[in-house]
Amino acid sequence: MNDSRIRQVVIVGGGTAGWMAAALLAQALGTGVAIRLVESAEIGTVGVGEATIPQIRHINRFLGIDEDELLRFVHGTYKLGVQLNGFTRPGDSYLHAFGDLGLPLGLTPFHHYWLRAVQERGHADAQGLWAYSLNAAAAAENRFAPLETVPDNPLGGIRYAYHFDATRYAQYLRERIAPGAVQRIEGKVVDVRLRAGDGFIESLQLDNGEIVEGDFFVDCSGFRGLLIEGALNTGYENWQQWLPCDRALAVASAPGGPMRPYTQASARTAGWQWRIPLRHRVGNGHVYCSRFISDDEAAAQLLANLETEALGDPRPLRFVTGMRRLAWNRNCLALGLAAGFMEPLESTSIHLVQSGISRLLAMFPDRHCDSALVDEYNRQTRFEYEHVRDFLILHYKATERTDTPFWQQCGAMEIPPSLARRIELFRRTGMVFREGDELFAETGWVQVLLGQRIEPERHHPLADALTTPQLDGFLADIRTLVGRAKNTLPAHHAFVARAAGSPVT
Ligand code: FAD
Numbered sequence: 001m002n003d004s005r006i007r008q009v010v011i012v013g014g015g016t017a018g019w020m021a022a023a024l025l026a027q028a029l030g031t032g033v034a035i036r037l038v039e040s041a042e043i044g045t046v047g048v049g050e051a052t053i054p055q056i057r058h059i060n061r062f063l064g065i066d067e068d069e070l071l072r073f074v075h076g077t078y079k080l081g082v083q084l085n086g087f088t089r090p091g092d093s094y095l096h097a098f099g100d101l102g103l104p105l106g107l108t109p110f111h112h113y114w115l116r117a118v119q120e121r122g123h124a125d126a127q128g129l130w131a132y133s134l135n136a137a138a139a140a141e142n143r144f145a146p147l148e149t150v151p152d153n154p155l156g157g158i159r160y161a162y163h164f165d166a167t168r169y170a171q172y173l174r175e176r177i178a179p180g181a182v183q184r185i186e187g188k189v190v191d192v193r194l195r196a197g198d199g200f201i202e203s204l205q206l207d208n209g210e211i212v213e214g215d216f217f218v219d220c221s222g223f224r225g226l227l228i229e230g231a232l233n234t235g236y237e238n239w240q241q242w243l244p245c246d247r248a249l250a251v252a253s254a255p256g257g258p259m260r261p262y263t264q265a266s267a268r269t270a271g272w273q274w275r276i277p278l279r280h281r282v283g284n285g286h287v288y289c290s291r292f293i294s295d296d297e298a299a300a301q302l303l304a305n306l307e308t309e310a311l312g313d314p315r316p317l318r319f320v321t322g323m324r325r326l327a328w329n330r331n332c333l334a335l336g337l338a339a340g341f342m343e344p345l346e347s348t349s350i351h352l353v354q355s356g357i358s359r360l361l362a363m364f365p366d367r368h369c370d371s372a373l374v375d376e377y378n379r380q381t382r383f384e385y386e387h388v389r390d391f392l393i394l395h396y397k398a399t400e401r402t403d404t405p406f407w408q409q410c411g412a413m414e415i416p417p418s419l420a421r422r423i424e425l426f427r428r429t430g431m432v433f434r435e436g437d438e439l440f441a442e443t444g445w446v447q448v449l450l451g452q453r454i455e456p457e458r459h460h461p462l463a464d465a466l467t468t469p470q471l472d473g474f475l476a477d478i479r480t481l482v483g484r485a486k487n488t489l490p491a492h493h494a495f496v497a498r499a500a501g502s503p504v505t
Helices: 016-032 056-063 067-073 110-120 126-132 134-140 166-176 226-231 295-304 349-362 371-397 405-412 417-429 442-451 461-465 468-487 492-500
Strands: 008-012 034-039 077-079 081-085 093-097 161-163 182-186 189-194 201-206 211-213 216-219 236-238 247-253 263-268 271-277 282-288 315-318 322-324 332-334
Touching: 008 016, 008 211, 016 034, 016 056, 016 166, 016 182, 016 216, 016 349, 056 067, 056 161, 056 349, 067 166, 067 492, 077 492, 081 134, 093 126, 093 134, 093 442, 110 126, 110 442, 110 461, 110 468, 126 134, 126 442, 126 468, 134 468, 189 226, 216 226, 226 332, 247 295, 271 295, 282 295, 322 371, 349 371, 371 405, 371 417, 371 442, 417 442
Parallel strands: 008 034, 008 216, 034 182, 081 263, 216 332
Antiparallel strands: 077 161, 081 093, 189 201, 201 211, 236 322, 247 282, 247 315, 263 271, 271 282
């Protein structure tokens, strides 16, 4: 019998995606598979990506990473959610907090009880919903501790992610890999050789003439998609009609101001601006649509909205939102920016790398890369990307802003039927359902739908089972539980200083 096991995996790219793939594959595959990673200092990495979502903590468990040590290395802080400012109307603000909203009664999600209360009283003040989220209550007072469960309290605990320096994260993962488990090759890939017949990738040629052979190739080469596109011409599905921003300017500013345990995303005239507190600096960036604003004007808006002094000139980045038609083609899998990019509004890119690697491990092939397996991988990837895409589009589509041509266009755009259906169902019934394994849970959808002022006409009929005094008592109890748990949490900056042993400025 032929042994068709994969013996050699070659990763191209040493950005966040490349080193995440190297660390996770080395841990999972052990010594039976040789892993090599080719990176080029001359080309460099994209070097942005400071906000994450809670799933990143699974990597720590898998690799045995100590959180405090990691956060010291990456200058990290904690993240409880994203504050979205001005997306619906100028002056509006809401939080997409991770974690639970209240407590369900039986099978009926909590937000229906809250909806019933506000509907019976004749007003729907979406802000009020956040009094029932421990993450939101903590964020409002800049408090944080990694409270997995709340003692003597039925509430779920705090659900958190990190803010960090993504370049340092890649370095950290690189340093943690067991000696000899991954061979790093410095060099620039100048040619990709395909096998006659099936067109599988056979080898890479580097600028120094070296040939790197492999059975399976992981393309982490960034936007250029050197293997998946450059060699295999896989094609890219453009989503700019829904996610029109195509440029960004990133700049660090001096530390200062409150150390907020959440990312801030604030709408601007033709896009939005992020603010992310790290320990040693604040990360800022302006994501915008070049059809509606010049680079100079975008830079001026960014700099005018910093809380502290800029630590350099804004660094420009260009991108096209969308996804590769196939993330896996023949014996090549694309991860990270090589697989697609949907803009950083909900900090999903690093997570999509992580889930791509998990999916690869679950479907690890032999050298033939059975087409049924490849099709399944691509089907699941598309499902994941399209659901994230819909969630992001919601932030733009559900705007009431007409003050600039950019926002006028966002409000008027046609949206994918999958999202239109979801918005309509919520508007008419208050119901929203997580589909399959999609990334964002019902609580995330509810917060963004309500935060964007989509007010349901009704609530779930089962929420009528309580009498009005019972309903008021139930809601009051949860507010009390949330408030009590929140009061046990220290200030975020104090927790960072204590847990990670570094001075807080
Ligand atoms: P890159 O960082 O571009 O790395 C590419 C690698 O390929 C480099 O090592 C390069 O040397 C190598 N390479 C390329 N060509 C060759 C060649 N010919 N030979 C050898 N090596 C080669 N993600 C989040 O999760 N949260 C965020 O908040 C976030 N913010 C973002 C903001 C912006 C404006 C942008 C553009 C992205 C953001 N991202 C964010 C995405 C995040 O930065 C990326 O997903 C992540 O850094 C992974 O990048 P990468 O490794 O795929 O590509």
